[in-house]
Amino acid sequence: MAIIKGSDWGGSRLACAQTCKQKYYNKYVRMHPASEGPSGITRIEGSYAAIKGTLIHKCLQTYYQQLINDSDGDKRQYGLKAIQAMLEDIPSFVIPPHKAPLLQDEIISCADQYFQRYAHDDLTPLAVELPVQVKIKDYRTQEIHVHTGLIDMLARYHGSVFVVDHKTTSQTFASLFQKYVHSLSFKGYVASVDDEGEHKAMGVLINGIRFKNNKALEVEFEREPYMYNEAQMEEFEATVISIKREINACADEGFWPKAGEQCVQPWGTCEYFPLCKFDDPAMVNALYKPNER
Numbered sequence: 001m002a003i004i005k006g007s008d009w010g011g012s013r014l015a016c017a018q019t020c021k022q023k024y025y026n027k028y029v030r031m032h033p034a035s036e037g038p039s040g041i042t043r044i045e046g047s048y049a050a051i052k053g054t055l056i057h058k059c060l061q062t063y064y065q066q067l068i069n070d071s072d073g074d075k076r077q078y079g080l081k082a083i084q085a086m087l088e089d090i091p092s093f094v095i096p097p098h099k100a101p102l103l104q105d106e107i108i109s110c111a112d113q114y115f116q117r118y119a120h121d122d123l124t125p126l127a128v129e130l131p132v133q134v135k136i137k138d139y140r141t142q143e144i145h146v147h148t149g150l151i152d153m154l155a156r157y158h159g160s161v162f163v164v165d166h167k168t169t170s171q172t173f174a175s176l177f178q179k180y181v182h183s184l185s186f187k188g189y190v191a192s193v194d195d196e197g198e199h200k201a202m203g204v205l206i207n208g209i210r211f212k213n214n215k216a217l218e219v220e221f222e223r224e225p226y227m228y229n230e231a232q233m234e235e236f237e238a239t240v241i242s243i244k245r246e247i248n249a250c251a252d253e254g255f256w257p258k259a260g261e262q263c264v265q266p267w268g269t270c271e272y273f274p275l276c277k278f279d280d281p282a283m284v285n286a287l288y289k290p291n292e293r
């Protein structure tokens, strides 16, 4: 029986493969001239929005971990420590020079407003950055697909256990929440938590954080729960298997189709857009670096 190792098949990979096979190839398969094997490539200069999102994730992770360690501690101190941890992470990013001065102000302001908004929160964190996995068997080939992921947080929210996913955005909340209604990653997270045994997740809670494009230091917050029924979860398993077969077919044929309609979205342009226009090895060297594994 062929076993696909967990690290080969995660939730975001699944969603990426579903979106565009060429993107999957660039992100996870393509070999960078400076790497020794297939690793995928990523832009050297990260997108400003993505960097901001990663830093806010770090802040919330640090904050909620302290609450898990001691729920009776001083939340104000937890907030300050979380902001400090986030600021210490800034040097690890390559930031567009014209955006760098604003970044620190924006993320401090965001964290400060978040802690004030949720000072009396009906959300109790149970775990942060939790590795999870779910096994899915392909009955045709007898392969077992191990679907792994790292969930932002597991929490009790209004009495039920939810997988919490922090999402930063500049879209409206209506667009953000619609975008994830059929998210394969989310269904995978719910299945994973159920598989792990200790908790049964009611669903996924998006913890939405919205930066307003026209007012840099003003942030809005909203949360949205998603619940999945049995039929949707069965569909999840069949979808994973179907996508995996598609990926195998692309790899066998050495052809990764481009999904042209996905290149430009309301939230930004795909990071591989220049390569899809003109696939030049010199451009790979100049604009991209190997993915870290």
Ligand code: SF4
Binding pocket: 020, 021, 022, 023, 024, 026, 258, 259, 260, 262, 263, 264, 270, 271, 272, 273, 276
């Ligand atoms: S630019 Fe478009 S076609 Fe190319 S990888 Fe991105 S989404 Fe796919």
